Amino acid sequence: MSTTTTQPRRGFSGPDQPPEDVMRACVHCGFCLPVCPTYRETHRERSSPRGRIWLIKAVSEGELDISDPVFKSEMSLCLNCRACEAVCPSGVQYGELVESARAQIVQHEPQPASARAAKAVGMKLLLGSPRATRAASYGAKVYAKSGLGSAVGATGLMSKIGLGHAEALRPAMQDEFLVAGRESWPAIGSRRGTVALLAGCVMSTAFAEVHRATARVLARNGFDVVVPPNQGCCGALSVHAGEADHGRALAKRNIDALGGPEFDAIIVNAAGCGAAMKEYDFLLREDPAYADKAATFVERVKDASEFLAEAGLVETPGALPITATYQDACHLAHAQRITKQPRELLRAIPELDLVEMSESDLCCGSAGIYNLLQTEMAGQLRERKVDHATATGAAVIVSANPGCMLQMRAGLAARGSDVQVEHLMTILDRAYAQVEQETPGA
Amino acid sequence: MTITTDQSTVVIDALRAVLGADYVVSDRAGLGVYELDASDEAITGIHRPLAAVLPETTEEVAEVARIAAEHDLPLLARGSGTGLAGGAIATQGGVMVVTTRMNRIVEVNLIDRYAVVQPGVVNLDLSTHLAPQGFYYAPDPSSQRACSIGGNLGNNSGGPHCLKYGVTNNHVLGLEVVLPGGEVCRFGGPSAENPGHDLTGLIVGSEATLGIITSATVRILPLPEEKGVLLATFESMETASRAVSATIADGILPSALEMMDKVTISAIEAGIGAGYPRDAEAVLLVELDGPTQTVGEERERVAEILSEHGAMTLSVAETAEEAELLWWGRKAAFGAMGRLAPNYHLTDTVVPRSKLPEAMQLVAEVASDYDLIIANVFHAGDGNLHPLILFDRKEPGIMERVLDASSVLMQHCIDLGGAISGEHGIGIEKNDALTLMYSDIDFGEMARVKRALDPRDLANPGKVFPSNFDRFGEPLD
Ligand SMILES: Cc1cc2nc3c(=O)[nH]c(=O)nc-3n(C[C@H](O)[C@H](O)[C@H](O)COP(=O)(O)OP(=O)(O)OC[C@H]3O[C@@H](n4cnc5c(N)ncnc54)[C@H](O)[C@@H]3O)c2cc1C
Ligand code: SF4
Ligand code: SF4
Numbered sequence: 001m002s003t004t005t006t007q008p009r010r011g012f013s014g015p016d017q018p019p020e021d022v023m024r025a026c027v028h029c030g031f032c033l034p035v036c037p038t039y040r041e042t043h044r045e046r047s048s049p050r051g052r053i054w055l056i057k058a059v060s061e062g063e064l065d066i067s068d069p070v071f072k073s074e075m076s077l078c079l080n081c082r083a084c085e086a087v088c089p090s091g092v093q094y095g096e097l098v099e100s101a102r103a104q105i106v107q108h109e110p111q112p113a114s115a116r117a118a119k120a121v122g123m124k125l126l127l128g129s130p131r132a133t134r135a136a137s138y139g140a141k142v143y144a145k146s147g148l149g150s151a152v153g154a155t156g157l158m159s160k161i162g163l164g165h166a167e168a169l170r171p172a173m174q175d176e177f178l179v180a181g182r183e184s185w186p187a188i189g190s191r192r193g194t195v196a197l198l199a200g201c202v203m204s205t206a207f208a209e210v211h212r213a214t215a216r217v218l219a220r221n222g223f224d225v226v227v228p229p230n231q232g233c234c235g236a237l238s239v240h241a242g243e244a245d246h247g248r249a250l251a252k253r254n255i256d257a258l259g260g261p262e263f264d265a266i267i268v269n270a271a272g273c274g275a276a277m278k279e280y281d282f283l284l285r286e287d288p289a290y291a292d293k294a295a296t297f298v299e300r301v302k303d304a305s306e307f308l309a310e311a312g313l314v315e316t317p318g319a320l321p322i323t324a325t326y327q328d329a330c331h332l333a334h335a336q337r338i339t340k341q342p343r344e345l346l347r348a349i350p351e352l353d354l355v356e357m358s359e360s361d362l363c364c365g366s367a368g369i370y371n372l373l374q375t376e377m378a379g380q381l382r383e384r385k386v387d388h389a390t391a392t393g394a395a396v397i398v399s400a401n402p403g404c405m406l407q408m409r410a411g412l413a414a415r416g417s418d419v420q421v422e423h424l425m426t427i428l429d430r431a432y433a434q435v436e437q438e439t440p441g442a
Numbered sequence: 443m444t445i446t447t448d449q450s451t452v453v454i455d456a457l458r459a460v461l462g463a464d465y466v467v468s469d470r471a472g473l474g475v476y477e478l479d480a481s482d483e484a485i486t487g488i489h490r491p492l493a494a495v496l497p498e499t500t501e502e503v504a505e506v507a508r509i510a511a512e513h514d515l516p517l518l519a520r521g522s523g524t525g526l527a528g529g530a531i532a533t534q535g536g537v538m539v540v541t542t543r544m545n546r547i548v549e550v551n552l553i554d555r556y557a558v559v560q561p562g563v564v565n566l567d568l569s570t571h572l573a574p575q576g577f578y579y580a581p582d583p584s585s586q587r588a589c590s591i592g593g594n595l596g597n598n599s600g601g602p603h604c605l606k607y608g609v610t611n612n613h614v615l616g617l618e619v620v621l622p623g624g625e626v627c628r629f630g631g632p633s634a635e636n637p638g639h640d641l642t643g644l645i646v647g648s649e650a651t652l653g654i655i656t657s658a659t660v661r662i663l664p665l666p667e668e669k670g671v672l673l674a675t676f677e678s679m680e681t682a683s684r685a686v687s688a689t690i691a692d693g694i695l696p697s698a699l700e701m702m703d704k705v706t707i708s709a710i711e712a713g714i715g716a717g718y719p720r721d722a723e724a725v726l727l728v729e730l731d732g733p734t735q736t737v738g739e740e741r742e743r744v745a746e747i748l749s750e751h752g753a754m755t756l757s758v759a760e761t762a763e764e765a766e767l768l769w770w771g772r773k774a775a776f777g778a779m780g781r782l783a784p785n786y787h788l789t790d791t792v793v794p795r796s797k798l799p800e801a802m803q804l805v806a807e808v809a810s811d812y813d814l815i816i817a818n819v820f821h822a823g824d825g826n827l828h829p830l831i832l833f834d835r836k837e838p839g840i841m842e843r844v845l846d847a848s849s850v851l852m853q854h855c856i857d858l859g860g861a862i863s864g865e866h867g868i869g870i871e872k873n874d875a876l877t878l879m880y881s882d883i884d885f886g887e888m889a890r891v892k893r894a895l896d897p898r899d900l901a902n903p904g905k906v907f908p909s910n911f912d913r914f915g916e917p918l919d
Contacts (some may be wrong), residue, residue, distance in 0.1 A: 024784040029480045029777035030524040030588045034564055043496060043542035043562075044467070045523070051475035058474055070471035087587075090780025091713045 011059035011066050015286060016103035016244050018056050018096070025092045026053045032084035032094075037363045038077055041380055046074055049084035049094055056101050066108050075101050077377060079370055080240050081330035081363035082275075086337060095335065096282055102242030178208040181229030185219040189314060192222035193264040195307070198254070200273050201233040207270075207402050213429035214269045214304050220432050221314045225267075231257035234268075236276035237368050239283060251280045252290055259297045266297075269304040269425055271401035272368060275335035277301045303332060304425055305400055309341035318434025319350040320427065325394035326354060327385070327408065328361035329401035342400055342424050349431045357388040366407035378407075386411035390419060400424045445515070445535070450492055453513050457495055457537070460505045465496040465543070476538055479523040479530045480585075480776075482785050484835040485845075486870055491518075491532035496543045500618060500626060500656040503539060507654070508624035510537045511900060517622055518902040519650040521562060521590030525597060526776075526788055527869030529649045533904045539654055541592050547571055548657065556615055556632045558659050561592025568660075577662045580607040583865070584773040592655050598647030600865035602698035602729075602772070605823035607663075609865060611646040618657035619645055622900040632659050644891070649867050650902040652895045666731035669697070670741040671759040671768060674748045675722035679703055679806075679818060682724040683798035685751035686822045689728070690795060692747055694740055697731040699823030705782070705832075706775050706819040713778030716771025717764075719755070726753075726822065727772055729765075775819040776830065783815070783832035787844050789851050790872075793860035795825040804854045805829050812847040826864035827855065852878060868906045877908050885911060 012018065032049040033039050039048035046055065055071045058064040064071055078098050085094045180199045197215060215225040235250035254277065258266045268274035278301050284294040302310075326346060332338045339361070346354050365371055365381030386408060389397050397419060399405050408421045445453075450468075457466045467473055476494045477483070492515065497503050510517040516536030523530050532538050541562035549558040552575060559568060565586040569578040582601035583589055589599070595617070600609040607613075616630030630642040645652055676682040682701055689699065702710075702725050707718045718725060726748065730740045745756055759765035779786045793801045802818070805827070809816040817830040829851055833840050852862045852875050862875050880888075885907065892899070892907075 025780045027480070027777055027780040027784075027786065028478045028523075029780075030522050030585070031774070031777050033522060033588050034567075043540075043545070044472075045475040045540070045542075046467075046472050048475075050478075050523075054475045054478065055471060058471070063474070064471055068471050070469060089710075089713045089774030089777030091778075092780070 011062050011064070012104050014104075014107055016100045016107070018060060018100040018104070019093075020060070022093050022096055023053060023057050023060065025090050026050070026088075027090055028054075029089065032088055035083040035087050035362070037079060037081060037083065037365075037381055038377060040362070041377065046070060047077060049088075052078060053092070053094070053097060056097055059101075059104075066104060072105055075105060077374060079330070079363045079365070079367040079377075079381075081367055082334035083330060083361065083363065086334040095279070099239055099242070099244070102240070103244040104242075106242035106244075178211045178227065180227045180231050183212075183215075183227055185215040185225040187222045187224045188220050189222055191224065192311065192314075194224040194226065194262060195265045195267045196258045196260075196263040197225055197227045198234065198258065198266060198268045198270075198273060198277070199227050199231060200268075200270055207423070210269060210402070210423045210426055213423070214267065214425040217308070217425055217428045217432060218267065218304070221308065221311065223264075223311075226263075228257050228260075228263075234270075234273035234276045235283075236272050239276060240368050244283070247276075248283055248287065251277075251283055251294070252287075255280065255290065255293055255297050259293060259300075263300065265300050265302045265307055267302055267304050267307055269400065269423065270403075271303065271329035271332035271336070272403060274301060274303045275331035278336060303336060303338055303341075303400065305332075305342040305345055306336070306338050308428075309344050313345075313348055315432075315435065317349045317428060317431030318437070319352075320431050320434065321351040322396055323353045323355060323392075323394045324396040324398050324427070325357045325389055325392040326360065326424075327357070327364065327389065327397055327399040327404055329399055329404045330361070330363050330367065332400055333361045342398070345424065345428060346398060349427070352427075352431075355392045355394055357392045357394075359384070359388050364404050364407045364411075366401075366403035368403060371403075371407055382407055382411045386415065386417075390415075390417060394419070396420045396422055396427070398422055398424050398427055445492060445513075449513065453509060453515065453537070454493055456509045457493055457506060460502060460509070461495055461497060465498075467494040467496075468492070476520065476523075476540070477531070479520070479525045479528060481526050481528045481531070481869070481871055482787055482835075484785055484841060485787060486528035486531050487533070489531050489533045490535070491538040492535050494520075494538040494540050496540050498543045500620065503544075503620045503654055503656050504624045504626050506537060506539060507620050507622060511623050511898070514898070515900070516903050517654070517900050519561075519592065519596065519654045521593030521596070522564065522585075522588050524585040524589040525593060525867060525869065526790070527597075527863075527867040527871040529596060529867050529869035529902070529905055530593070531870065533870055536900075541590060544592075544656070550575075550577075550662070551632070552577060552662075554632055555662050556659050557662050558632075558657060559591055560657060561590060561595070561655050563591050565589050565591055565594060572662055573665070576665050578665050579613070579660060580604075580663050581610045581613055584776065586773070591658060591660070595646050595655050595658060596649050597865065597867035599867075600821065600824075600826065602700055602769075602821060604865075605699055605821060606695050606697045606731075611643060613661045614642055614646055614658060615661060616659035617642050617645055617655050619653040620656055621653040622896045622898065626656070627653075630659070647867075649869060649905050651892060651906055652901055654901075666697075668732065668734040668737040669765065670730045670737045671765040672726075672728045672730075672741060672744060672748075673718075673757050673759070673768060674726045674728070674753040675719055675755045676724040676726070676752055677754060679724045679802040680799045681752040682726050683802050683822070685726060685748050685753065686798060687796055688751045689744060689747050690823065692743070694730075694744060694747075696728050696740075696744065696823060698727070698729040699821070700727040700772055701725070701818070701820055701822035702727070702772070702775065703818040705815060705817040706778075706830075709778040709782050709817065710771045710775055712781040714771060714774050716767050716774075718768070718771055722754070727768060772819070776828075779817060779830055779832060782817075783834055785833050785835045786817075787831045787833070787848055788866070789827070789829050789831075789848050790863045790866040791827050791829070791852055791855035791860055792864040793825045793827060793855050793858045795823070797858040797860070798822065798825060801825075801827060801855065801858060801860075804858075805851065808847050808850055808854070811850075812843050814843065814847055816847075821864070824864075825860065849875060849878075870905060873906055874908050874910075876906070877910075
């Protein structure tokens with residue numbers, strides 16, 4: 001348990017208290033209400049950002065007890081999608097508030113030790129070590145191939161951590177995992193720099209091909225791409241769940257593994273991971289050994305689309321005659337404020353017709369492990385998203401976050417729709433592959 | 443209003459029977475969030491209703507009103523709670539009708555150019571809904587992304603574009619209203635001319651003190667062919683004010699003409715970064731709309747006038763996104779004050795346009811006399827000032843200074859021939875200041891109107907009327 005110099009306040013105590021200055025910056029103007037997915041669904045003030053800030057303040061001031069059921073349920077119902085933060089005129093860092101409030105709930109929880117342990121074990125098993133994720137994933141794959149697929153989903157890893165209903169969201173496992181330290185891609189043409197790629201936990205297994213696509217696109221644009229060893233999960237899910245200490249341990253490991261001066265940037269292709277890594281400075285603010293390192297680290301963390309748009313494409317991608325619509329992942333659009341770059345990259349692909357869906361930046365309900373815990377709200381939001389996406393008539397929904405992709409695929413599959421969901425980097429990679437076909441030997 | 447626990451259980455049960463338990467909020471935490479609107483709690487105080495209800499239909503609102511009346515309980519409406527005068531705060535407890543679920547756009551008629559909406563429809567959502575058909579709803583309070591049409595009607599809200607198009611009451615054709623006893627009345631309607639007393643006009647701006655609006659028929663307008671946005675910087679607020687008068691005197695009517703000072707710009711840039719020049723003492727944001735050719739000509743003329751009247755730099759928004767960002771900055775300005783201080787008190791005074799330079803000087807004097815930071819961001823075109831006094835309520839003795847400064851400001855504006863509120867309503871923030879404008883006789887007449895529609899003073903009691911009047915509007919000695 002880490003120590004803290006912060007004075008305990010009435011309702012909160014110990015480390016990770018919601019920062020007082022952030023709470024006080026809220027002037028309750030209400031601008032954030034209309035963008036909040038849970039408010040839009042429920043129309044209740046308590047399920048709005050302004051309402052939640054009131055609840056956090058009330059606990060802080062001793063007006064409400066930290067075990068108040070409304071407080072606790074609202075902290076869980078929040079998607080942490082950060083839409084409120086992106087529109088707040090007063091710049092309230094809502095994410096910091098809700099994450100600290102959750103950490104406080106976890107700390108104060110007189111949780112039955114077994115439940116807490118099960119959750120922690122699950123979290124660690126799933127996220128802590130890429131090897132464990134790979135092993136679990138491998139097991140899942142073998143079972144899936146042996147025809148026991150859904151049985152595994154219901155009784156295997158997911159149910160071990162109390163998430164038996166997660167089967168529909170279980171990613172299809174890819175044949176070749178991406179193992180950090182084993183693969184690298186040299187720059188093609190004149191070299192512009194070296195970047196480190198975050199392999200992540202779920203991404204390195206279920207989305208290994210997206211990684212390879214990302215690396216090929218970067219290499220094609222003049223960058224050496226390496227996947228440094230010893231890295232691991234970004235820690236986002238732990239932090240979101242209030243397991244701040246676990247998140248900090250993961251953050252430190254990544255800073256050690258990826259923070260070397262030889263890398264011009266640390267490239268992330270999962271919005272949720274990128275957002276979390278850009279906030280390592282906040283997470284480690286009270287850690288004397290890592291606070292400064294974290295501050296310089298975060299400046300080099302870049303979403304793949306952000307990095308490519310900034311660097312500029314060296315070569316025009318090949319043509320892809322498809323109609324596509326782009327889904328703004330919350331942790332890209334709101335937490336990282338990246339909305340233009342992915343669209344610019346898509347528009348750079350000849351013959352690709354980009355059509356906008358309405359409410360593109362309203363959360364799809366995936367939100368980390370939210371869809372596993374808050375099934376009802378997540379389901380409502382998923383349907384809303386799929387309605388909007390399919391209304392565009394696009395054949396492909398492009399996103400830059402694995403969670404959103406799984407959520408939308410599950411929604412589409414439930415409707416028997418043949419609309420595809422692809423990662424932005426996969427689409428770019430495919431477009432570049434067209435160039436190769438057009439000009440053999442290039 | 444005191445009420446026993448038994449009574450409150452009876453009331454809550456009755457409300458649940460009408461709306462279902464999900465839509466009757468009566469627990470401590472769930473109600474707590476309805477303590478606030480966008481006004482400052484340091485001034486409005488902390489108040490909680492007995493219950494907050496979320497009806498979906500007019501009939502449900504009428505039932506709720508009947509239950510409240512039966513138990514002699516106050517009844518008030520709340521839209522999005524973005525009001526700046528505490529109008530939607532339950533100062534006397536009672537039942538709060540939250541209209542957020544009444545968010546249906548019931549009818550759109552492009553030929554007769556009206557839309558029928560429920561009160562909880564968010565202002566901007568109506569325009570967004572109409573945009574594909576080339577129409578929009580003109581009144582645009584800066585809070586339009588969040589505020590409800592019901593709240594706009596309650597406060598007779600204005601906005602940047604009201605300079606050219608007029609405030610909310612110019613855009614309302616008819617209303618459906620639930621009176622405090624539960625009767626449902628319909629005033630006006632879609633046709634342009636309505637015979638008889640203009641009770642629609644009476645309800646608009648009455649801040650739920652006469653009843654609750656459950657449906658509104660509003661005018662819709664075709665979108666202008668072209669918009670041009672200009673940004674000019676000045677060396678002082680006074681010079682910028684003179685440039686405003688000169689522009690209007692030239693016969694040009696911009697669709698919006700907004701002024702901001704250096705403090706405001708620093709708040710906006712710190713909060714959201716909209717690209718305003720941080721070093722300017724004052725900026726004017728001018729928008730022209732209409733046929734493309736006219737907009738082009740007027741833009742040139744305005745640029746000429748502004749340069750002649752001391753503009754240091756002039757820039758034109760090149761793209762729609764650039765213009766939008768400047769507008770977003772302007773509209774976020776009040777909220778952005780949170781970057782500078784945890785509390786602000788806003789006076790919403792109006793002065794004749796010709797008196798703007800003097801008014802700006804007076805504001806600066808008050809700021810220095812009371813040793814306060816006052817930010818200015820306002821609808822310069824119609825002289826609707828918004829001096830925002832920034833403070834931290836935790837500072838001892840600050841409230842007194844803020845309130846004193848605020849009343850001196852209001853008095854100055856009245857002396858210049860203006861009014862104490864342009865658009866944000868009176869609520870419980872400005873009710874006492876209303877005595878600066880109206881006599882006892884005036885209040886007596888307003889009270890008679892109120893009593894005719896609300897004989898038991900159940901509709902949003904304690905609002906609008908000054909606190910030295912009793913619940914029937916008779917002055918207390
Ligand atoms: C950042 C910011 C900028 C703003 N800019 C402007 C501006 O440019 N111009 C402007 O005029 N205002 C502005 N306001 C003030 C406010 O947004 C408006 O007054 C708005 O109309 C309030 O709408 P609401 O839905 O939030 O109403 P609420 O705050 O919920 O209620 C306002 C009043 O209307 C009454 N009311 C609500 N619904 C009904 C109903 N159905 N029937 C009868 N009465 C009802 C309430 O009882 C209350 O008295 C601003 C506020 C903020 C925070
Ligand atoms: S927009 Fe920001 S300041 Fe306004 S209510 Fe929401 S969090 Fe508070
Ligand atoms: S993070 Fe998302 S769900 Fe949570 S309060 Fe903000 S907008 Fe609402």
